[in-house]
Amino acid sequence: MEAHVKAECNDLVEKLEETKGGAVAIQDYLLPSTSNNIAALVYGSRFPFDHPRRRYLDELLRVLLKAVRAGALAECLPPIVLKILSKLPSMRRTVIISKLKEFIEYTKEQVEQHKSTINEHFNRDFIDGYLKKIKEHETDPASNFLPGFLVGNVLSFFIAGSNTVAVTIHWHMLNFANNADTLQARVQQEIDEVVGRERQPTWEDRHKMPFTVACIWEMYRWNTPSPLGVPRGAGEDTVFDDYYIPKGTTVIPNVWAVHNDPALWKDPSKFAPSRFLNEDGTLIQHKPEYLIPFSIGKRMCPGETLASVEVFLYITCLLQKYRILPADGKSHDINAIDIPWVDLENHKLTFTPR
Template sequence: EELLNLVNEIDRAKERGIPVFELLLQSLLNTISALLLGTRYPLGDPKCKYLAKLAGDFIEGIHCAPIIQFKPQWLCRVEARLPFTRTGAMRRCRLAMIDFIGNQIKEHEDTIEADVTRDFIDAFLKKVEKHRLDPNSAFQVCHLVGNTVELIFSSSSNLPVMIHWLLLVCAQNPERVQARIQKEVDDVVGRDRQPTWEDRKVMPFTMASVLEITRWKVTEPMGMPRGVQEDTSVGEYLIPKGTAVVANVMGVHRNPELWENPDLYDPERFLTADGSELLKKPDHYIAFSLGKRICPAENLANIEMFLYLATILQKFSVFPDDGAQLPDLGCLSTSWRHPSVTKLRFVRRR
């Protein structure tokens, strides 16, 4: 349903340039909002825009300058109180989101029904009631607020960026990438029914395009820090307990010893020689980190990227906003990998 709403919103632009990231962020937030809050907002609705701004500003703050995150805790606390610092801005975003979610929870508490579970908040509140006599229970309303805020922020961090990159690549490569995806969509899905996740099994180039964008444009170049729980030996090196370990995802994904022409976007590196099947992902593909602490949202992210890409290209062809060839696809940020090109045109396929 949310994808159909997105298609309708793109139609309303009447082939004018659209700020792609903002539209994708609102659409994806609606998906998670329906699951968590039981509510979706029309794209462009003031509440939808408000949530998107809070999420976008918070995530941009996290990823803008990762090196200076390694500061004494007392300095972080001081910065959070200053209105002109990025830490202060992030704190305001978080507090505003906490206030918004708190109001949603109060509304749910007033309208909850014993035999109906409308969404995540309802399910959690019922667990709170079930365990209310247990002082050590993890099911507390304060935890519900924190969990809901984290789920909203995390779901809106990377997905809209990656789908934005995919659409930019299609606009820059109309024959090499866009036309091939559209042919797969036409052959497998047609123009009438909506693409499904099951279709991926016979749409290898589309899936390869999704995998390649996560290799080529890494949204977390250095991954998330992890702590070593005990003294560990790796080769000739001893890593003491308590050491922070960060995976150099970008270094692996751009290593010419592991990938041929690693700086080029090439979906065929994930395909068999004749392009008919998707290859097993190599061990050096670590877009979602590696080991036991791999990102738990990997499958959901791939599903969303595939469905958004297939649905949009089923209905539209994508072009640069000014009709000219796109410049080199650079980034505004060295960490979040946010595209510098913000607008694209979508023309209905005939």
């Protein structure tokens, strides 16, 4: 997947070059770019920035994200999405359900194409792997590998994997723009020393870039992309810490509270990458167990690795090439948190070649 992400980063850099340092509503570029990474993961191919199929998928994604925005459902399963949709006004619900059906039909078409071209010796993408699991467990009546679940998983990947990564990178861009001569300059110095100005950054470079990684970890803590995590359901009656939790209860983890607990973090409202660095500037050996942007346990976010690769490569590729500043010359406030699902106003920035 790193090759796909690097190709997307190159495309984004080229599109920003076309702006010639003018004001850019960066989220309009980031969301299509990160969704294309998901397309490569699940469908096996990415589309050029202006490709009609890419514009089609981006429009579907925008409508679906608007639908789930109010209900914090970016990472929830389709049955929950449909349940919430039933509460929406009739006209809005009709449009959203129509787009959902379009997305589902497109994915079903992709699944049928994969069935006719699948190779038993390797997986081209997520759909290939899932189809093989369906076949492997077809005689198991208790199997959770079902065709309907495949489509639902693809939908969840797109809604959750595209937006949360795009928003996280967006936060970083705003934070770097607000602190161009300090935070941004220090990361760029690290990029110049480790990577240089010509070679494209790689995921492996992170091992030599402690301050950049510390900034990424701190942003996950400071502005958690999913502050109330992913809703879970109790599979059976449970007693936890003297609390009785009946079977079927929806359980919502308050990740934001963990990341802002003064008993765990000194000055939690302050953005401080240094909390993840040793006195000599090296990265601490292990992330604190209470840094949990991707949740914890067996059901933690399956996209953690891809998201981590994306955030690191986008940040380093963009800062390698550009000095980033607020378009209006004023700092943008990114401290305000919007529970339950964090989002950002589409602020404009300038990207000036270094």
